[in-house]
Amino acid sequence: MSSAxxxxxxxxxxxxxxxxxxxxxxxxxDTKESMFALRGFGTLALTNSSEKNADFITSTxxxxxxxxxxxxxxxxxxxxxxxxxxxxTSWLSGVIQVDSERQFNGTYRPNIEWANLRFQFTPDFSIxxxxxxxxxxxxxxxxxxxxxxxxxxxxxxxYSLCPLTSNDGVDASYRFHMGEAxxxxxGAVGGNSASRPGGTWFKARNGKLINALFEYKDLTIRxxxxxxxxxITGAPVDVLFxxxxxxxxxxxxxxxxxxxxxxSTTALDLAQTYEAKDKKTSSYGVGIIWNPGDWxxxxxxxxxxxxxxxxxQTAWYVNAGYRIHEVTPYAGLSAVKCDSQxxxxxxxxxxxxxxxxxxxxxxxxxxxxxAAQAAATATAMAAGVVGNALTxxxxxxxxxxxxxxxxxxxxxxxxxxxxxxxIDLKLQYDHILPQRDSNSTFTNVQPGFQRNRAINxxxxxxxxxx
Amino acid sequence: xxxxxxxxxxxxxxGALCALPAFCAxxxxxxSAKSPVSTLTADQVSQLFLGKLANFPGGGxxxxxxxxxxxxxxDEFYTKVTSKTAAQIKAYWSKLIFTGKGQPPKEVKSSADVxxxxxxxxxxxxxxxxxxxxxxxxxxxxx
Numbered sequence: 231m232s233s234a235x236x237x238x239x240x241x242x243x244x245x246x247x248x249x250x251x252x253x254x255x256x257x258x259x260d261t262k263e264s265m266f267a268l269r270g271f272g273t274l275a276l277t278n279s280s281e282k283n284a285d286f287i288t289s290t291x292x293x294x295x296x297x298x299x300x301x302x303x304x305x306x307x308x309x310x311x312x313x314x315x316x317x318x319t320s321w322l323s324g325v326i327q328v329d330s331e332r333q334f335n336g337t338y339r340p341n342i343e344w345a346n347l348r349f350q351f352t353p354d355f356s357i358x359x360x361x362x363x364x365x366x367x368x369x370x371x372x373x374x375x376x377x378x379x380x381x382x383x384x385x386x387x388x389y390s391l392c393p394l395t396s397n398d399g400v401d402a403s404y405r406f407h408m409g410e411a412x413x414x415x416x417g418a419v420g421g422n423s424a425s426r427p428g429g430t431w432f433k434a435r436n437g438k439l440i441n442a443l444f445e446y447k448d449l450t451i452r453x454x455x456x457x458x459x460x461x462i463t464g465a466p467v468d469v470l471f472x473x474x475x476x477x478x479x480x481x482x483x484x485x486x487x488x489x490x491x492x493x494s495t496t497a498l499d500l501a502q503t504y505e506a507k508d509k510k511t512s513s514y515g516v517g518i519i520w521n522p523g524d525w526x527x528x529x530x531x532x533x534x535x536x537x538x539x540x541x542x543q544t545a546w547y548v549n550a551g552y553r554i555h556e557v558t559p560y561a562g563l564s565a566v567k568c569d570s571q572x573x574x575x576x577x578x579x580x581x582x583x584x585x586x587x588x589x590x591x592x593x594x595x596x597x598x599x600x601a602a603q604a605a606a607t608a609t610a611m612a613a614g615v616v617g618n619a620l621t622x623x624x625x626x627x628x629x630x631x632x633x634x635x636x637x638x639x640x641x642x643x644x645x646x647x648x649x650x651x652x653i654d655l656k657l658q659y660d661h662i663l664p665q666r667d668s669n670s671t672f673t674n675v676q677p678g679f680q681r682n683r684a685i686n687x688x689x690x691x692x693x694x695x696x
Numbered sequence: 697x698x699x700x701x702x703x704x705x706x707x708x709x710x711g712a713l714c715a716l717p718a719f720c721a722x723x724x725x726x727x728s729a730k731s732p733v734s735t736l737t738a739d740q741v742s743q744l745f746l747g748k749l750a751n752f753p754g755g756g757x758x759x760x761x762x763x764x765x766x767x768x769x770x771d772e773f774y775t776k777v778t779s780k781t782a783a784q785i786k787a788y789w790s791k792l793i794f795t796g797k798g799q800p801p802k803e804v805k806s807s808a809d810v811x812x813x814x815x816x817x818x819x820x821x822x823x824x825x826x827x828x829x830x831x832x833x834x835x836x837x838x839x
Contacts, residue, residue, distance in 0.1 A: 271794055313794060325796045344796055353750025353757060362796065371795040378791035410739060412748065445748070447739075523779055556783070648783040651765070695790045 267315045273376040275307035275691035283679040284672035286662075286687055288383050290390050293336040293427045296687070298674050305332045307383055307689055309374060311343065321350045329374060334427045343374070343396070354405040362401060364422070365441055366392040368452050368517035368530055376693035380526055380551040380646055382658035383689075385564035386671050387640055388545035391534050392513060394434050394458070396422045401439070411446035421458070427673070430464035435508065448522040455514045460536065462506035467539070470625045474501040477577070477618055487589045493619075496577055500626065504574075506538035524553040526560075533569075539629050542570035543636065551646070558646040565639045567665070572630050576623030579616050586612035637665035653694045660687040722826040723773045725837035726811070731818040732756070736836045742778045744821060746788065747798045752821075760801040761810050761822040769807065773823045776839050 279286040279297035287295035288306045296303035309331035316324045327344035346360030363371035370392075373384045399420015406413045417440050423433040437458040444451045478494035478501075485494055515532030529548040536542060544567055551560030590608035595601055644658035664670035667681045725741050727733050733752050736744075743749035745760045752758045763770040771782050778785065792798035804810055810822035815832035829835060 267799075269793060271790065311794070315793070315799065317799070323799075327794065327796075346796065348796070358796070371797075372791045375790060375794045378787050378794065407749070410743075553784075651783055651786050654783075695786070695794075 265317055267317075268312070269315070269696065270310065270312045271375045271377060271693075271695045272310035273308050273691050273693045274304075275382070275689055276302045276304055277307050277687065277689040278302040280686040281672065281679070281683075283676040284669065284685075285674040286685070287671070287673050288386055290671075291334050291424070291426060292332045292673075293334055294674055295332075297672070298676055305338070307376075307691055311374060313344070323348045323350070331374075334425045354407070355403070357400065357402045359400050361396055361398050362418070364392065364395055364397045364437075364439070364456065365416075365454065366395075366456055366513055367515070367532060368450075368519065368528070370395065375695070376656070376691060377652070377654055377695045380558055380560050381549060381562070381642070382644055382656040382691050385545075385547040385549070385562060385640065385642070386660075387564040387566040387636075387638055388530060388532060388547050390636065390671050391532060391543055391545050391566065392456075394422050394424060394432055394460075396424075397437055397439070398422050399437065411444065414441075414443040414445075416441040416443070426464075428464070428466060430462055430466060433461045433463070434458035434511070435461070448520060450519040450521075452517045453515070455512070457510060457512040459508045460506055460511040460538065460540070461508055462538070462540070467506070467629065470622065470629065471501045471505040473618075473622050473625070474498070477622060480618075481615065484586065484589050484593070488585060493577060493582075497622075500574070500576065500622075504539040504626065504629070506536075506540060509536065509538040509540075511536040511538070511540065526551045526553075526558075535569075539626075539632075541568045541572075541632075541636070543568055549642070556648045558648075560642075560644050560646065562642040563640070564642070566671075567637050573627050574623075574630060576626050577619040579619050579623070582619070583609075583612040583616050586615055632669075636671050637668045638670040639663045639665065652696060653692065656689075656691045656693065658687075658689050658691075660689075661685075662687065723769055723776065723823050723839070724826045724829060724835045725773075725777075725821065725823045726814055726829065726833040727821050727836050728814050728816075728818040729832055729834050731834060731836075733836055734834075738777050738837065741821075741837050745774075745801060746778065747792065747800075757819050758821050759817070759819045761813055761820055762801040762803045763807070763810065763823070764803060764805055769823065769825060777837075 277286065277296045278301055281297045282301065283298060285295035285298045286306070292306055295306045309329055311327055311329040313325060313327040318324065324347045325344050326342065328340045329343045330338045330340045333339055333341070342361060344361055344363065346358045346362055348356055348358045350356045365371055367384070367389055369379060369384055372378045373389060376382065397418055397420040399418060401416060401418030403414060403416040418437070420437050421435045422437070423431065425431055435458065437456065439454065439456045441454040442452065474497045478497035481493045511534070513532055513534040515530060517530035518528070520527045527550045529546070531546040533544045534542065545565065547562055547564035549560060549562035551558045587608050590611045591604050594604035594607055599607065640660055640662045642658060642660045644656060647655045649655055662670060662685045664682055664685070669675045725736065732754070736753070740749065740753060744758045750757060774780055774782065774785050780788070789800040793800070804813065807824035807828040810824050811828060811830070811833055814820045814822050826838070
């Protein structure tokens with residue numbers, strides 16, 4: 231990261247220090263337009279869920295949503311964004327985009343979505359320094375600008391897959407032309423961090439991304455690979471892994487007497503295996519858009535793998551729309567499934583109490599406790615150790631169970647109506663089928679939530695750009 | 697007979713529409729008379745105006761210039777060259793703008809303004825009404 235910044239600073243210094251050798255040369259065209267352009271976009275939406283015992287959310291950053299907390303909800307599909315573009319010279323430009331939408335803490339505090347400087351070395355080669363959207367999905371960077379998309383929202387099944395959505399760093403892009411086709415290669419390095427509901431904090435370091443975009447007439451094909459070192463900290467996860475480490479330290483003194491039962495090593499292994507501390511998290515995917523005239527057909531497949539408690543997941547979707555004058559009906563299918571283990575045997579507890587009791591008794595007698603009292607105390611101590619082990623195992627399996635908790639299939643139908651050149655109205659219906667007893671992508675799940683039952687979401691939205 | 701009447705009716709409607717310049721402006725794509733570019737295909741013009749191509753075929757940076765957003769000639773140009781409606785073009789550029797991928801062509805008010813910029817700079821490409829064409833510019837695409 232720091233070396234990437236240093237590299238970028240050197241490039242910037244060279245570019246600024248030596249004028250613009252080799253940069254996109256063009257004779258200025260005086261159209262009396264300002265160097266700055268202020269633009270904005272937004273969506274006003276109402277979202278209703280048929281499930282009253284859980285909240286439907288459209289991003290894992292939202293604290294609450296439609297269904298349990300409120301119904302309909304005005305805030306999970308709504309947002310407003312402002313963007314300032316500055317074109318300093320023919321080869322140097324900058325952008326800042328600020329968005330306001332529901333946050334992890336339930337507020338609408340504005341967030342800096344984009345903030346970067348772009349050096350356009352040639353018409354087909356540029357380098358950006360600063361914050362950009364992390365393009366894990368084909369529409370990752372435009373997912374918030376409702377007006378630019380056919381759908382009301384990107385398929386939740388798929389677009390919830392990546393826990394971090396921005397990259398602070400450097401990225402370079404080069405476009406090759408092959409007749410009427412073009413191939414754009416993008417590479418990026420950087421990192422990012424973000425607060426999530428429930429008191430956890432996600433941080434990615436050493437992020438590397440490669441993206442290939444092939445365009446030919448009405449066809450766009452994309453493939454990408456992202457890898458990051460992910461850390462997830464905060465009370466809910468720290469308690470568990472610190473608990474395993476404390477357990478290991480606690481049982482270490484009696485371990486030699488236990489023979490082949492290796493408690494402390496197992497406890498440390500579990501913490502090491504599942505704790506998200508600089509663990510490699512990767513995702514790769516392919517996508518296709520076919521947009522001949524009035525048709526728009528789009529599909530994507532993305533898989534994420536992680537060397538921590540975070541799930542390995544695969545998500546895909548297909549969506550098709552057909553434009554009839556100002557109206558575009560559309561339909562889609564999407565799914566997310568979990569590919570990794572959702573449980574672990576944890577610490578061995580079978581017969582543990584019976585093994586520990588005589589060891590503790592002997593220790594207590596050696597310390598001068600009367601034999602009868604020592605036996606009773608030792609039994610209680612052994613039960614305590616087993617109880618701790620079971621609590622830790624329970625916590626771990628609850629955490630791993632969350633891996634499966636996003637499994638769902640959905641189908642969607644909707645309609646987009648272009649009411650004016652910069653305004654559209656949308657109505658969308660989603661039929662969500664949670665899988666494998668999971669919470670699906672829902673949050674704030676209440677005791678009355680019925681597993682594996684279809685949930686219907688209806689939303690109406692007005693999108694605009696200005 | 698009925699077919700013939702429909703045909704006549706069609707001609708009449710077409711004639712009536714053409715009487716309104718808004719419906720029948722004959723849009724042509726022009727570059728400076730000094731530009732080495734002689735002719736472009738609709739696809740090349742489309743790629744230049746949609747920011748997919750930065751250079752003229754054969755070299756030279758291309759600087760496309762748009763007419764006013766609500767003008768009839770602009771709607772006609774995009775419909776003919778890209779087969780996309782004004783709303784689709786608006787959505788296309790919105791996507792590029794709000795993802796930091798590009799900026800739409802600069803905008804001027806009239807065919808006369810386009811002509812002024814085109815004739816002054818061989819890199820500029822614009823579209824104007826055929827009636828506005830004179831010796832300072834050269835037609836590189838027409839319908």
